[in-house]
Amino acid sequence: MSVSDPPPAQASAVCATHVPTLLRYADGSLVLSQRLAACCGHGPALEEDIALANIALDLLGQARLLFAHAGALEDQGRDEDALAFWRVESEFHNPVLCELPNGDFAQTCLRAFFYVAWQAELWAGLTHSVDRTLAAVAQKSAKETRYHCEHLAAWVVRLGDGTPESQRRQQRALDYLYPYANELFCDDDTDRAAAAAQLGPLPSTLEAAWRARIARVIGEATLALPAPVPFYSTGRQGRHSECFSYVLAEMQALARAHPGATW
Amino acid sequence: MLDEAAVWQVLADVPDPEIPAIAITELGIVRAVECLAGAVTVTVTPTYAGCPATEVIHADIRRALLAAGAVDVHLRTQLAPPWTTDWLSAATRAKLNANGIAPPCSAAASNTHALVFRPRVRCPRCHSQRTECLSAFGATACKALYRCLECHEPFEYFKPL
Numbered sequence: 001m002s003v004s005d006p007p008p009a010q011a012s013a014v015c016a017t018h019v020p021t022l023l024r025y026a027d028g029s030l031v032l033s034q035r036l037a038a039c040c041g042h043g044p045a046l047e048e049d050i051a052l053a054n055i056a057l058d059l060l061g062q063a064r065l066l067f068a069h070a071g072a073l074e075d076q077g078r079d080e081d082a083l084a085f086w087r088v089e090s091e092f093h094n095p096v097l098c099e100l101p102n103g104d105f106a107q108t109c110l111r112a113f114f115y116v117a118w119q120a121e122l123w124a125g126l127t128h129s130v131d132r133t134l135a136a137v138a139q140k141s142a143k144e145t146r147y148h149c150e151h152l153a154a155w156v157v158r159l160g161d162g163t164p165e166s167q168r169r170q171q172r173a174l175d176y177l178y179p180y181a182n183e184l185f186c187d188d189d190t191d192r193a194a195a196a197a198q199l200g201p202l203p204s205t206l207e208a209a210w211r212a213r214i215a216r217v218i219g220e221a222t223l224a225l226p227a228p229v230p231f232y233s234t235g236r237q238g239r240h241s242e243c244f245s246y247v248l249a250e251m252q253a254l255a256r257a258h259p260g261a262t263w
Numbered sequence: 264m265l266d267e268a269a270v271w272q273v274l275a276d277v278p279d280p281e282i283p284a285i286a287i288t289e290l291g292i293v294r295a296v297e298c299l300a301g302a303v304t305v306t307v308t309p310t311y312a313g314c315p316a317t318e319v320i321h322a323d324i325r326r327a328l329l330a331a332g333a334v335d336v337h338l339r340t341q342l343a344p345p346w347t348t349d350w351l352s353a354a355t356r357a358k359l360n361a362n363g364i365a366p367p368c369s370a371a372a373s374n375t376h377a378l379v380f381r382p383r384v385r386c387p388r389c390h391s392q393r394t395e396c397l398s399a400f401g402a403t404a405c406k407a408l409y410r411c412l413e414c415h416e417p418f419e420y421f422k423p424l
Contacts, residue, residue, distance in 0.1 A: 047408060051400035058404065061313025065342070136342035140312055143345060143370075143424050151399050 012073070014130055015197040017190045019074045020093065022134065023083070024190075024236055025122070025200075026066035027094035030084060031244075032115055033059035034251045035102055044105055051151060055112065058144045065137045085255035089238075089245050096233035097180040099244045106159050106166065107173035113152035114177060114214070118184045120145050121209050125201030134199070153217045160221025171223050179231040184210070186232050265333050270296045270303055273331045280319045281403045284362040287320055291350030294341050302335040303328055308346045311404035311424075348405075348423050359421055360387045365409065370423035384420050386411035396420075 013019060036056035043049030067080035078086075097115055102108045123145060126138035159170040185207040187195075195202040218225050233241065255261075265273070274296070275288045287293055287307075295306040305324055309317045321338050328336045348367040351359075356366035365384045384394050391413035398408045399422070406419040 047398035047400075050402065050408075051398050054400035054404055057313040057315070058311060059313070061309075061311060065312055133342070136345070137312075140309075140342055140345040143347075144311060147399055147422070 014199055015193055017193040018131070018197070018199060019070050020190050021194040021199055022066050022070040022073070024093040026063045026070060026083070027092045028098050028115065028119075029059040029066065030063035031092070031094040031247060032098040032112060033057075033063060034247055035098065035100075036108070036112060038250075039102060039108060048105075052108070055116075055148050055151070058141075058148065061144075062137065062141050065140075066134075069133050069137070081255065085252045089240055089248055091238065092240070092244070092248070093236050093238055095180070095183045096235035096241050096244075097177070097183065099235065099241060099247055100177065100180065101243055103173065103176075104169055105155075106169040107176065109152050109155040109159070110170065110173045111177055113149070113156055113217070114181055114184075116145055116148040116152060117213050118181075118206065118210055120149055120213075121206040122201065125206065128198075129200055130198045156217055157221045160218070160223040167222070170221065174218065174223055175226050178226045179229050180233050181210075181214075182229075182231060183233045183236060186236075188237065190236075264301060265298060265303060265328070265331060267296050267298050269331070270298065270305070270328065270333075273327050274305070274324065277320075277323050277327050280316045280323065281405075282359070282362070282364065285355055285358055287324070289352065289355040289358070292320070292346060302337060303333045304337040304339060306339040306341050308341050310346050314404050316403075346424070348421065351421075363387050363418055364406065365418060365420040367421045367423040384409055386414060386416070387418055388416050389414040394418075 033056045036052050036059070039052045040049060040056070043052055063084070064080050067083045071078045071080060071083055095115075097111060100107075100111055103111075120142070123138040123142035127135055127142070129135045129138070156170060159166040161167070162170075185203045187202050187204050191200075191203055194200045215225060235241070235244075271288065271293075274293055275286050277287050279285055279287055279290055282290075290310065292308050292310060293305060294308050295304075297304040297306075305328070307317075307321065307324070324338060325336050348370050351367065359366045365387050368384075383392055384396075385392055386394050386409075389411060391411055393412040394409050395412060396407060397410055397417070401408045401419050405422060405424070407422050408417065409420045410417045
């Protein structure tokens with residue numbers, strides 16, 4: 001965010017994976033925000049249109065704060081716009097879950113619910129980060145994330161415990177999306193280094209609380225939780241699904257067509 | 264040259280761009296003012312991280328202070344402690360209500376307990392308690408959509424955060 005003037009005294013990175021860790025968090029927020037923003041004007045009702053756009057905006061706010069922080073720590077002259085618009089597909093490290101197609105409304109809601117429910121656990125874990133700016137972003141975001149969780153979970157329950165058609169669709173979305181959640185809890189070297197430096201929680205430590213929350217909501221929605229499968233998507237390592245390049249192309253086209261343009 | 268009291272006075276006349284009825288100082292987002300060697304530094308905290316009004320507010324602060332005679336204006340963003348609607352005074356809440364926006368209930372409890380998402384909200388027009396939440400998200404990040412079942416008017420509720 002280009003609003004700090006003069007810039008606050010910069011802390012230095014606590015470990016080699018500090019910036020990559022921030023980018024993983026930021027990329028997840030940005031990509032899901034972009035996906036949800038595409039629903040604007042297409043919501044099933046005006047209120048829902050507004051709600052999804054609001055959630056997208058909050059996610060964008062998280063991404064901007066995290067990008068600005070990562071860019072300052074990295075100290076290579078990349079600001080939030082450079083990080084969002086001038087990296088290529090393999091340089092993005094969001095979980096694949098965030099980039100999956102919107103599908104129908106049931107899929108849109110459940111995909112977002114999976115991610116914001118994960119964020120709720122993440123923010124709680126980040127409150128104790130040695131990176132005090134990251135902790136502040138987490139503390140701020142946690143309050144907004146509670147509204148997202150509540151709203152999206154309510155839709156999953158309403159559709160699941162709804163008409164035969166809405167239930168069929170919500171179950172279909174659940175069967176499709178559930179395997180992609182595995183990636184959210186899969187520790188790699190970057191995660192282990194970040195956890196050792198007390199930067200952020202190990203993803204695997206967030207799993208139990210997340211699965212408990214999901215099971216509660218899925219139960220209330222009278223849906224059947226799919227059996228676990230040993231499938232791990234790899235967006236956090238920069239290897240994405242086929243649909244991701246289309247998301248990026250749409251998001252980046254304007255900035256790339258007019259480099260350096262300002263409002 | 265402006266002193267800190269004068270700066271606060273100028274800021275008290277800068278309206279929130281989305282809720283012009285209340286000033287940014289009433290919103291609780293101005294966290295500090297410092298005047299040092301002719302430079303004015305205003306520390307602001309965002310309401311919602313993605314609130315598009317944030318940048319407008321920064322520009323408005325700068326413009327108002329320059330118009331009041333400041334020559335060197337700096338804006339700082341402070342994230343912690345995060346903004347909460349509990350910083351709205353009783354007078355500000357009354358002002359919101361008078362402008363058709365139901366004021367927020369206390370958010371303090373929500374820091375340790377489950378947030379009350381859809382509390383009983385009194386209609387700002389007819390004061391009936393028979394109201395219902397249409398959506399937790401409204402025309403701006405900080406408001407929810409409600410409807411009064413008594414006077415049938417829709418209204419906005421300033422969400423506790």
